[in-house]
Amino acid sequence: MAHYDVLIIGGGPAGYTAAIAAAGRGAKVALVEAERPGGACVHYACIPTNIMAGAAASFLDARELAVHGVLETGERFSLPRAAARKDALVAQMAKGIAAALRISKVEVIQGRATFSGRSAVAITEAGGQRDVTADAFVIATGTRWDPPSVPGAAPDRVLTADAVQALHSPPSSAVVLAAGPAGSGFSLEYAFLLATAGSSVTIVTDQPRILPALDTSVATTVRGMLEGAGIQVFTGATIRAEGSNAVITADGRSDTVPAEVFVAADVRRPYFETLNPGAAAVEASADGIAVDSSCRTSNPAVFAAGDVTGQVMLSSAATHMGEVAGLNAAGGTARTRLAHIPHVLQMFPEVAWIGLTEEQAVAGHRDVVTGVFDLAYNARAIALGAREGIVKVVAERELGEVLGVHVAGPGAAEIANIAAAVMQAEVSLHDLAAMTFWHPSMGESLAEAARRALARF
Numbered sequence: 001m002a003h004y005d006v007l008i009i010g011g012g013p014a015g016y017t018a019a020i021a022a023a024g025r026g027a028k029v030a031l032v033e034a035e036r037p038g039g040a041c042v043h044y045a046c047i048p049t050n051i052m053a054g055a056a057a058s059f060l061d062a063r064e065l066a067v068h069g070v071l072e073t074g075e076r077f078s079l080p081r082a083a084a085r086k087d088a089l090v091a092q093m094a095k096g097i098a099a100a101l102r103i104s105k106v107e108v109i110q111g112r113a114t115f116s117g118r119s120a121v122a123i124t125e126a127g128g129q130r131d132v133t134a135d136a137f138v139i140a141t142g143t144r145w146d147p148p149s150v151p152g153a154a155p156d157r158v159l160t161a162d163a164v165q166a167l168h169s170p171p172s173s174a175v176v177l178a179a180g181p182a183g184s185g186f187s188l189e190y191a192f193l194l195a196t197a198g199s200s201v202t203i204v205t206d207q208p209r210i211l212p213a214l215d216t217s218v219a220t221t222v223r224g225m226l227e228g229a230g231i232q233v234f235t236g237a238t239i240r241a242e243g244s245n246a247v248i249t250a251d252g253r254s255d256t257v258p259a260e261v262f263v264a265a266d267v268r269r270p271y272f273e274t275l276n277p278g279a280a281a282v283e284a285s286a287d288g289i290a291v292d293s294s295c296r297t298s299n300p301a302v303f304a305a306g307d308v309t310g311q312v313m314l315s316s317a318a319t320h321m322g323e324v325a326g327l328n329a330a331g332g333t334a335r336t337r338l339a340h341i342p343h344v345l346q347m348f349p350e351v352a353w354i355g356l357t358e359e360q361a362v363a364g365h366r367d368v369v370t371g372v373f374d375l376a377y378n379a380r381a382i383a384l385g386a387r388e389g390i391v392k393v394v395a396e397r398e399l400g401e402v403l404g405v406h407v408a409g410p411g412a413a414e415i416a417n418i419a420a421a422v423m424q425a426e427v428s429l430h431d432l433a434a435m436t437f438w439h440p441s442m443g444e445s446l447a448e449a450a451r452r453a454l455a456r457f
Contacts, residue, residue: 401428
């Protein structure tokens, strides 16, 4: 029977990062992956979405230049060509991950692992089954799609993100189902992508507004951007299919919109059904596998990282947790730091946020001060052709602690990354406002928003 120092179950960002981290401490490591290293992030979720939505944004950039006569173009956005480009880039990234595992001397086993005891798993491979033991385990099995049912619609009419990526042509119409309070907002990326490809798009949410995690004033700006792109938005709504249409009911009235397909890209659930965690005395629930700040489960020799824990369900968080879990499975003492991870939506323009909204800070009885900067006055945004955008800083008044940053506009991702560094390093609002950034750059807008907050002290 084969024995390893550390056995990783799952080959996504958390899994392959954990494997490389454990191997870096000298451990004998194996990684069990049912499909291909890279996981949902590389093959179905964030990377493909970023590539395809990024292509759509580049197309709109080019069209903006054409409006001003700088670029002559009559081309239309091609969804299948964008998908083909995505496939090529994903394959390239997957090869890079496989090479990194090989260089780290991690043994990769293609199969499905099931716990058969506290320190043993049965691995089902193409050629049969074998038993393996290890001193420590890292569970990194990620999530599975769990699309909602739409009353009146056949299940194959409700598409997940990977199904949209595989379309040979855009649907004539799509109703995008935005998730509830815990939703990431990724469905909005697909609304943007399909609208750019020529589909008639409608967004529907049962929440009072889109993007509940985003500050209200910034979310209002985002809604205006979506509607300006011809996308209808319904909030506080219910939906049912009726033939080739959808009937949307909100505020006491019903509207009928075309709906060739329904899109649900936010609905993933922690996946461990075939893992049999109970055999290893690992506590698990529908919310995920519970871990402490060292990524240790209820079994001290079993760690878990990434989306399967149900914590911050982002690949950046999964990578961080994988690093911590891998180090600790090999005898380390690392701890997670998940409080300051930015969230980004690849749209046109980008949307990003980190930390608390003004509403959340006030609800937490904080004495709050805010600063808002209109990107119409940022030189770099003007050079990029941005027509609207906003940066909002939320801070605590007495000590000047930066509590949150919310952005809609070009360069939102990089502004949020700067904000993450500011918040993790505990840079005060006063020091942020005093920073000098390269001119012209989007980073200047963060300092400008901080200065406007200071002016309200």
